[in-house]
Amino acid sequence: MTVQDPQLFIEAFRAALADAEFAALIKERDFSLQFVVTGDADTAFLLDADGVHDGAPHPAQLRLEVRPDALHLILLGRLGVTQAIVARRLVVKGPVTRVRQLADYLPPLGRAYAALALAPASA
Amino acid sequence: MIATTTTAVPNAPTLSDLRALNAAAMPSLFQLPPEIEELREEVREFAQTVVKPRTLANDLAPADDFDWEMVEAGHRLGLLRLTIPKELGGRGMGVLGVSVAMEELASVCASTALIFGASLLGQTSVLFSGDQQLQARFLPPFLGDKPVLACNAITEETAGCDLLIPEHAELAEDVMTARRDGDHFVLDGVKRFITNGKVAEWAAVFANIEGNPGATGLTVFIVPLDSEGVTRGEVADKMGYRACLGTTLHFDGVRVPEENIAFGEGGGWNYLTVQSNQARSIVAAMSTGVARGAFEIAKEWAGERVQAGKPLYEHQFTARKLAEMSSKIEASRLLYLQAAYQADNMLPAPVYGPAVAKLFADRAAIEVAEEAMSIVGARGYCREHAVEKLVRESFGARIYEGTPEVLALAITGALYGRRV
Numbered sequence: 278m279t280v281q282d283p284q285l286f287i288e289a290f291r292a293a294l295a296d297a298e299f300a301a302l303i304k305e306r307d308f309s310l311q312f313v314v315t316g317d318a319d320t321a322f323l324l325d326a327d328g329v330h331d332g333a334p335h336p337a338q339l340r341l342e343v344r345p346d347a348l349h350l351i352l353l354g355r356l357g358v359t360q361a362i363v364a365r366r367l368v369v370k371g372p373v374t375r376v377r378q379l380a381d382y383l384p385p386l387g388r389a390y391a392a393l394a395l396a397p398a399s400a
Numbered sequence: 401m402i403a404t405t406t407t408a409v410p411n412a413p414t415l416s417d418l419r420a421l422n423a424a425a426m427p428s429l430f431q432l433p434p435e436i437e438e439l440r441e442e443v444r445e446f447a448q449t450v451v452k453p454r455t456l457a458n459d460l461a462p463a464d465d466f467d468w469e470m471v472e473a474g475h476r477l478g479l480l481r482l483t484i485p486k487e488l489g490g491r492g493m494g495v496l497g498v499s500v501a502m503e504e505l506a507s508v509c510a511s512t513a514l515i516f517g518a519s520l521l522g523q524t525s526v527l528f529s530g531d532q533q534l535q536a537r538f539l540p541p542f543l544g545d546k547p548v549l550a551c552n553a554i555t556e557e558t559a560g561c562d563l564l565i566p567e568h569a570e571l572a573e574d575v576m577t578a579r580r581d582g583d584h585f586v587l588d589g590v591k592r593f594i595t596n597g598k599v600a601e602w603a604a605v606f607a608n609i610e611g612n613p614g615a616t617g618l619t620v621f622i623v624p625l626d627s628e629g630v631t632r633g634e635v636a637d638k639m640g641y642r643a644c645l646g647t648t649l650h651f652d653g654v655r656v657p658e659e660n661i662a663f664g665e666g667g668g669w670n671y672l673t674v675q676s677n678q679a680r681s682i683v684a685a686m687s688t689g690v691a692r693g694a695f696e697i698a699k700e701w702a703g704e705r706v707q708a709g710k711p712l713y714e715h716q717f718t719a720r721k722l723a724e725m726s727s728k729i730e731a732s733r734l735l736y737l738q739a740a741y742q743a744d745n746m747l748p749a750p751v752y753g754p755a756v757a758k759l760f761a762d763r764a765a766i767e768v769a770e771e772a773m774s775i776v777g778a779r780g781y782c783r784e785h786a787v788e789k790l791v792r793e794s795f796g797a798r799i800y801e802g803t804p805e806v807l808a809l810a811i812t813g814a815l816y817g818r819r820v
Contacts, residue, residue, distance in 0.1 A: 359530040362747045363663055363670040369747045373494055376747060377485070 283320035293389035311337035339371035352390040443504040458643040464635040475547035489543040495743035499685035506689025510793040511643035518595035522550030525604035529662035551596035572615035578607040587654040597647030618668030629654035640792030680754035684736035687761035694772035694790040732761035752814035759807040769794035
């Protein structure tokens with residue numbers, strides 16, 4: 278898988294949910310996050326306390342529309358969420374007040390993603 | 401000599417009666433959150449009891465007079481920290497809350513609304529940057545006991561719309577420059593018509609980094625206005641919006657540390673378009689307020705004034721005017737509520753909804769104010785009458801945050817898929 282493959286994000290986020298502390302945070306806040314990875318064919322998946330699900334099984338509290346290259350950079354901390362938004366590389370739909378909470382969720386997701394994306398086998 | 405036959409119409413419901421009736425009995429698509437309804441009531445009270453009694457005096461005062469007492473009262477209410485998150489000590493309002501507050505203020509005095517609105521606009525650059533260092537340095541003044549204002553400095557002598565339309569960036573001429581000098585930038589240029597420029601503590605200044613054609617290197621600098629090289633120049637002697645001070649700001653070799661940049665070098669355009677789309681909902685709300693203020697005066701007059709043996713509102717021609725005025729206000733309000741809701745639920749805020757709301761509401765304000773003056777007649781044409789001021793103010797919002805020409809390009813850009 279390359280960084281352009283949305284499956285890489287799905288696998289990474291499933292791995293992140295294996296972290297009990299992170300999973301507990303999601304559950305405690307009853308938080309859900311839908312990603313729509315845009316490109317030639319959009320890929321949608323939803324992350325909540327129960328796992329990562331294909332498509333949109335229920336409405337999410339925040340929906341992130343983003344190209345894979347931008348999501349790659351965001352998760353690795355190379356592109357700030359604000360910078361991505363103002364550059365229109367990321368569109369966030371849902372209560373703006375909740376966007377600040379992304380700061381709590383993105384680092385664990387990013388760590389799990391880095392472990393997969395930067396591993397030699399995925400190069 | 402003006403004839404003065406006026407008779408109160410018995411049992412005529414007031415606008416507030418009707419609104420209360422509507423609120424109690426009418427289903428609505430827009431059930432505002434309780435904290436926004438509370439804010440609306442607080443701001444309405446402030447507008448009626450503090451702003452309204454001073455409006456005429458502030459309007460007739462010399463162009464550079466400034467009513468700090470009124471601003472201080474608004475600050476006590478929290479109007480200068482409306483959008484600062486609660487966890488930082490602010491009121492945590494989004495675009496919807498600010499819009500509702502601005503409609504209330506503008507229904508009494510649009511220029512007072514703009515004093516607070518322009519300060520919030522300046523703050524937005526610091527808030528939205530997500531830069532905690534900038535936030536720690538530039539937001540605390542708004543949380544103290546004394547009122548402090550910010551401003552947003554974009555417009556220049558030769559660059560008005562050229563600093564609002566991204567496609568004009570390369571064509572903009574003589575834009576304020578920022579020259580790198582070590583870990584500082586040196587700003588040179590002149591900003592014009594900067595609301596609060598005369599009285600603000602700091603400004604979000606948009607300047608083009610030297611070496612970039614036109615304004616393609618537009619960058620946001622947070623600049624304390626007591627910096628060496630900043631001169632606060634003349635205050636524009638405006639037709640309306642006289643309580644807020646549209647000021648010329650001169651920047652002559654002003655050294656600004658690079659950590660005062662928000663959104664990175666060259667990030668000005670990206671931010672500016674986001675900011676404009678948020679602000680347009682708020683300005684649409686202000687225009688709605690102006691229209692409402694004028695309408696309320698006309699409605700009261702048409703209920704009291706008797707000609708040919710019956711109140712004006714029973715004359716068909718006036719009735720139609722009142723009905724159309726009321727319809728335009730309702731439509732303006734729905735459009736700005738929808739646009740503000742979108743801005744609070746989508747980042748970056750969309751182009752289309754806010755632009756449509758502002759285009760419609762700005763036009764409606766002019767038309768409603770003009771009809772209000774027509775209904776009130778000779779009194780409404782006199783300086784001491786509130787409707788005369790509202791007519792003048794109705795033209796203001798058509799200029800700032802996007803003229804009809806700029807909005808038309810934004811709307812068609814969205815319609816034809818060039819912008820989102």
